Amino acid sequence: MQLENLQSRSLLVLSSDRERPEIREWLQAQCAAAGFVPKIAEEPATAREAFDLVQDGVGIAVMPGAMCVGMPPSLQCSPIVGIQELQLVLAYRHSSTARTQRIIMEIANSLRRASVRKAS
Numbered sequence: 001m002q003l004e005n006l007q008s009r010s011l012l013v014l015s016s017d018r019e020r021p022e023i024r025e026w027l028q029a030q031c032a033a034a035g036f037v038p039k040i041a042e043e044p045a046t047a048r049e050a051f052d053l054v055q056d057g058v059g060i061a062v063m064p065g066a067m068c069v070g071m072p073p074s075l076q077c078s079p080i081v082g083i084q085e086l087q088l089v090l091a092y093r094h095s096s097t098a099r100t101q102r103i104i105m106e107i108a109n110s111l112r113r114a115s116v117r118k119a120s
Contacts (some may be wrong), residue, residue: 003034004080010041010059012050014067027062030083051075 008100031038050061051100
């Protein structure tokens with residue numbers, strides 16, 4: 001689905017913690033760059049709640065792809081074409097041990113390799 005196709009749709013933006021609206025803010029920025037304001041109908045707290053709202057016809061859910069695991073068979077997932085991926089960061093204490101820093105680097109390198117394989 002193209003990002004522009006979402007312009008006229010009611011959207012359900014997964015926000016498991018309404019105190020941290022990163023996904024909603026990211027989506028709003030992406031839509032603004034495309035020249036429109038998204039129509040956010042609901043902010044479900046869980047993927048299950050989002051699936052229920054989609055099945056009830058409330059709108060289209062926007063969520064990280066990994067959240068589609070366990071989706072009811074009556075629904076479909078589709079990536080949004082023309083949208084930048086949500087950035088993932090690893091936060092850790094500056095004074096962490098060498099072992100912790102090594103683990104963090106291993107995770108980061110693994111994510112980079114997975115990203116390159118996905119892009120190919």
